[in-house]
Amino acid sequence: MKLRELGEDEVVTRLIRSLPVDRRVLVRAGDDCAIVRVAGGLQLLKADCIVEGIHFLPEADPKQIGWKALCRAISDIAAMGGKPLDAVVTVALSREIEFSWLDRVYAGMRNAAKRYGVSLVGGETAQSPGPVFISVALTGTPTDGKYVTRSGGRNLDRLYVTGKLGGSLRGKHLRFHPRMLEAQWLVRKFPIHAMMDLSDGLATDLPRMASASKIGFEIDLAELPRNDQCTVEQALRDGEDYELLFAVAPGAAKRLEIAWRKQFPRIALTCIGRLIKGGATNFREKGFDHFRPE
Amino acid sequence: MKLRELGEDEVVTRLIRSLPVDRRVLVRAGDDCAIVRVAGGLQLLKADCIVEGIHFLPEADPKQIGWKALCRAISDIAAMGGKPLDAVVTVALSREIEFSWLDRVYAGMRNAAKRYGVSLVGGETAQSPGPVFISVALTGTPTDGKYVTRSGGRNLDRLYVTGKLGGSLRGKHLRFHPRMLEAQWLVRKFPIHAMMDLSDGLATDLPRMASASKIGFEIDLAELPRNDQCTVEQALRDGEDYELLFAVAPGAAKRLEIAWRKQFPRIALTCIGRLIKGGATNFREKGFDHFRPE
Numbered sequence: 165m166k167l168r169e170l171g172e173d174e175v176v177t178r179l180i181r182s183l184p185v186d187r188r189v190l191v192r193a194g195d196d197c198a199i200v201r202v203a204g205g206l207q208l209l210k211a212d213c214i215v216e217g218i219h220f221l222p223e224a225d226p227k228q229i230g231w232k233a234l235c236r237a238i239s240d241i242a243a244m245g246g247k248p249l250d251a252v253v254t255v256a257l258s259r260e261i262e263f264s265w266l267d268r269v270y271a272g273m274r275n276a277a278k279r280y281g282v283s284l285v286g287g288e289t290a291q292s293p294g295p296v297f298i299s300v301a302l303t304g305t306p307t308d309g310k311y312v313t314r315s316g317g318r319n320l321d322r323l324y325v326t327g328k329l330g331g332s333l334r335g336k337h338l339r340f341h342p343r344m345l346e347a348q349w350l351v352r353k354f355p356i357h358a359m360m361d362l363s364d365g366l367a368t369d370l371p372r373m374a375s376a377s378k379i380g381f382e383i384d385l386a387e388l389p390r391n392d393q394c395t396v397e398q399a400l401r402d403g404e405d406y407e408l409l410f411a412v413a414p415g416a417a418k419r420l421e422i423a424w425r426k427q428f429p430r431i432a433l434t435c436i437g438r439l440i441k442g443g444a445t446n447f448r449e450k451g452f453d454h455f456r457p458e
Numbered sequence: 459m460k461l462r463e464l465g466e467d468e469v470v471t472r473l474i475r476s477l478p479v480d481r482r483v484l485v486r487a488g489d490d491c492a493i494v495r496v497a498g499g500l501q502l503l504k505a506d507c508i509v510e511g512i513h514f515l516p517e518a519d520p521k522q523i524g525w526k527a528l529c530r531a532i533s534d535i536a537a538m539g540g541k542p543l544d545a546v547v548t549v550a551l552s553r554e555i556e557f558s559w560l561d562r563v564y565a566g567m568r569n570a571a572k573r574y575g576v577s578l579v580g581g582e583t584a585q586s587p588g589p590v591f592i593s594v595a596l597t598g599t600p601t602d603g604k605y606v607t608r609s610g611g612r613n614l615d616r617l618y619v620t621g622k623l624g625g626s627l628r629g630k631h632l633r634f635h636p637r638m639l640e641a642q643w644l645v646r647k648f649p650i651h652a653m654m655d656l657s658d659g660l661a662t663d664l665p666r667m668a669s670a671s672k673i674g675f676e677i678d679l680a681e682l683p684r685n686d687q688c689t690v691e692q693a694l695r696d697g698e699d700y701e702l703l704f705a706v707a708p709g710a711a712k713r714l715e716i717a718w719r720k721q722f723p724r725i726a727l728t729c730i731g732r733l734i735k736g737g738a739t740n741f742r743e744k745g746f747d748h749f750r751p752e
């Protein structure tokens with residue numbers, strides 16, 4: 165069977181089933197990052213790649229390409245409440261490409277690294293006869309020893325998203341700011357049960373969180389925070405929002421909203437629904453949007 | 459200027475010049491791995507990739523492709539005397555590819571992971587409109603707190619290579635065994651001043667070690683351990699040997715040779731020359747092969 169017939173989630177599920185891991189591995193492939201126990205505590209690990217023609221166009225600003233390559237991995241570390249530490253980078257590209265182009269890709273990565281306190285400790289180049297590939301692997305540590313997976317969501321947890329959704333291809337996908345400080349603040353201060361970053365669109369990512377948490381969901385489509393000129397459909401399916409989606413204990417929701425507005429007055433935070441037993445498991449079913457917040 | 463006009467070493471040198479690193483970073487891009495100080499001690503970090511059409515042909519056995527992808531990174535961790543720990547993998551490929559092919563690539567990686575005690579903790583797949591691209595990032599720890607870089611070589615150190623060189627494209631490049639146990643044993647027992655794995659061929663890699671150690675070299679071409687039916691030229695330039703090249707204090711050389719033969723009776727160990735002030739710095743000059751061991 166071809167990969168496109170199985171779909172990405174099923175491919176990853178099948179591949180990771182028999183991966184060799186030892187007892188040091190607390191969270192593995194399938195969440196935003198892996199988490200392993202190392203000598204000094206817990207370590208987060210993430211690898212991600214972007215491919216010319218898929219994640220960026222050849223004519224894109226190379227600085228923004230580099231920014232995106234590193235920030236995608238930072239966003240995944242952040243989504244578990246982690247602090248990113250050290251990155252190693254591999255770029256595969258044609259030897260006919262100008263050095264100045266590659267140098268600007270690295271300049272974009274350097275900017276992101278400085279902004280988010282990452283050390284760029286290794287860089288390899290390899291030859292590619294096809295499109296440019298940029299792979300970034302990033303380590304991280306939990307915030308105050310705490311981390312949040314996708315799988316801890318509980319019945320009646322409130323669902324929140326940061327920022328606004330949709331329309332990312334107009335440019336935000338190359339310029340977004342990972343919600344690192346926001347995620348660390350959330351994990352430190354509130355009973356966040358599940359969290360992830362929205363990379364493939366809410367319509368794909370929320371069912372992933374619900375499935376990992378073995379529960380359903382209800383959301384209110386009218387409440388979705390949308391970017392200007394975006395339809396609900398775009399907010400659900402455009403992807404590459406790199407905003408946080410999280411589930412918090414209902415008793416803490418109001419307190420969280422008030423504290424958020426004080427702490428991050430310029431970043432929207434929206435309750436879009438809740439996790440609920442017997443709720444929807446995907447966006448193809450009818451009835452996923454029954455939720456109305458009180 | 460195009461990348462091919464600059465050459466790989468110059469490209470990497472220029473790119474890493476301005477990378478943001480903090481004081482935790484002890485060894486960075488340019489050696490086999492990066493080494494950073496983390497909460498529990500030192501951590502080795504390496505990322506590497508292989509690309510269809512460059513590092514393997516489309517018709518290669520997918521299990522061997524997976525084996526190679528992981529073992530190249532293991533070989534780099536080993537080359538500093540480290541123990542590999544956790545790997546995260548990214549595969550970019552066409553969605554028209556059969557799942558069974560990708561599953562066999564992963565089977566090859568699983569075999570290598572079990573053999574060398576690596577946990578495969580993360581796996582991503584991305585779409586590629588071009589060739590298959592497999593990126594592996596690997597963490598490691600030093601052996602008994604010790605590690606060896608390329609840059610510690612000293613005047614009169616003896617130069618050794620493990621195994622035999624040349625002819626790798628006949629198949630060894632897909633089936634090689636990283637010299638992990640051998641490297642750990644060397645680092646634990648002997649004053650190894652510099653070490654690296656031979657991935658680009660002795661003619662490229664020895665000058666890299668000498669340059670990093672700020673010294674020249676002399677080698678005896680007649681002493682090069684060659685695979686069957688390989689010329690000296692092939693032993694120097696074929697690349698992808700994945701054997702160890704190391705420099706050891708001359709006073710320890712004889713003892714090391716005797717102990718090696720007892721410990722690893724089936725793996726050749728050959729003294730090929732020495733590091734020496736004023737010696738050759740590359741294989742284009744005349745006179746790099748003046749060395750004759752006593």
